[in-house]
Amino acid sequence: MGWSKRLMLSASFAVILFFQPFQSISASSGERVIPMGHSIGIQMNLSGIYVTNDVLINNEQWLKAGDSINRLNGTEIISLSEFERVMTKVKKEQVNMNISRKGASVEVMAESDAVKRLLPFLKDRTEGTGTLTYVDPKRGTYGALGHQIVDSTLKSPPPFKNGAIYLSEIEQIKKSKPGTPGYKISTIIDNESYLGTIQTNGVRGIFGTWNDAYKKVLAEPLEIMQPMELQAGAAEIFTTVKGTEVEKFSIRITEVEEEQFHFILTDTKLLEVTGGILQGMSGSPVIQNGKFVGAITHMFIDEPKKGAGLFLVTMRDGERRN
Template sequence: MNKQKYGGCVRAMLGIFIAAAMLCGMLDGAVPERVSVRGDALSEAAAEYGFDLDRETAAACLSEGAGCHTIKCTAKLFGILPIKTVDVSVFGDVTLIPGGVPFGVKLYTEGVVVMGISEVACGDGAASPAKDAGIREKDVICAIDGVPVNSAEEITSHMEECGGRPVRVTVMRDGGKLELTVTPVLSAEDGKYRTGMWIRDNTAGIGTVTYVDPEDMEFAGLGHGICEHDSGELVELVRGSIVNVTISSVIKGKAGCPGELKGYFSSGRIGALLKNNACGVYGVLAELPAGMGNEAMPIALADEICEGEAQLLCTTDEHGIAAYTVKLSNIDRSGRDVKNFVVTVTDPALLERTGGIVQGMSGSPLVQNGKLIGAVTHVCVNL
């Protein structure tokens, strides 16, 4: 009898264990890989997911102030059986000033890009010193006679000073460096020494400010990185400046045409560009861009963003920033660092003015329920 009771207990316990294991397996998919919470809601999140969160860890997260702090917690069934390890991102009370104003960016790269090769009219007819030296389109000139160069003006000055003697040109090509020798010729057109190279030393464009941090005047804008036209790779930044922009006109978007905000740069820079990455451009401002307010708002956590109505802040004319109604859909709930959603313009005023989202609006902040939730990144064109 005792053996029968013992066997029954073992079978019962084994059944409970198997059932618990199956339940843990089912719950593994229900528990997210990552959870984002505000510091004051950390205890509630721990209770909801069964995290093994000790008081010391919680206190440390809360004492570190604003910003994001990630800790690893184990979600447990009934507080006993481990289900999975979850990355918990704990956010402090971060508030940012939403943008919506246009800005101009002047981005200076390492070296000077060769955009084309041509001939130079000279006393003997025509010559192409750059071609003869082996210089190619898309080469990046980084030094002349061993002296680093970062502007077209510096290269022109070096060629003038050489007086027609051969000069050593260091170029970057396909990830490596080459040493080439070019001999400038005297142009019959302007009497200056030329090599027959068309060169570019910077990139300029218009975008929209996403936010400014009132604590340190750091800003983000554009919503996507500045890339090379041919390769699609991010432009390597050496230095850059930010200037005010005045919107002068709008090319309305339509099927097959993305449309564009047209504007002109104002004199004097208002900030410096420090970073260019896949999510946009970042830097620091000396002053707020013209027409931008100074009222900060909280940022939303990923799980606070929902499909439906939101507001897009942008500038399309001389009247300044305006809020337009848009619809959010296809929200990415994955664990990837960069997550996207689709923004559809529903506001009749913006549809009438621009036809929807157009080039130049990249970086425009999106607001939902009084919180900053993201920014416009790209224009989708219906063909």
């Protein structure tokens, strides 16, 4: 992308934003969606169970981080609870395991005691935090993050069967410093009440169906700005740095490119609290002259006051509705 500084995404997922061509469903002039800025907890149930670390399972063989376990002694394994249930019935000294490794099916024999000790190194869910970008009240959909979720264990977008986003509360801020990105510490308020389902985990964000039960958190829709309208100069972001309160903070647009823009934080109140952009701010809406510009996606590690964002018209291309 030709950026001269080192960049880091401002969400808790360690991923890189790539731009790929999609069939455009870009916003037409005058289209409106609701800017959000709420902190969200993200949970995705994986399509199977995955190994998080290299683990020795007999005298010679290892399970590798990123392997998925398909079957134990011929029984299909689809969750950690299923894994535990099968292992409680194992009486033999060895267990036949079928695993997937880099797309290939592999049969291995493992010592039963080693397999029973595997549980702390297995996962069937990936979790993280970020910021809700917009809700489209006409379509009943939402968009968040502005970039893809890549699981830290798998080093790739996780194959998932379902997922949801939840309203979260900021409990603590670790401030950003040059060379050291800060982050939000937050917790989901209610695990039984989701904001929306996750249907797509794409390079331009996560997207899904909005839960109408959360109409109370919605504000007034804003017109989506076309990229050629954005001007260098004053703008603002919507984000959450305390509790569940969405606040407005000032920024200055410094550079405008085809699908993204650069900016610098100028709000002294925000800088005093955060020191700059934080991990977990990915998806924070950017507004200029009453129009919805896009979302924060990146920070400059060495200069945490500086960041970059994705135009909303580009982000919404990633929604790819059927």
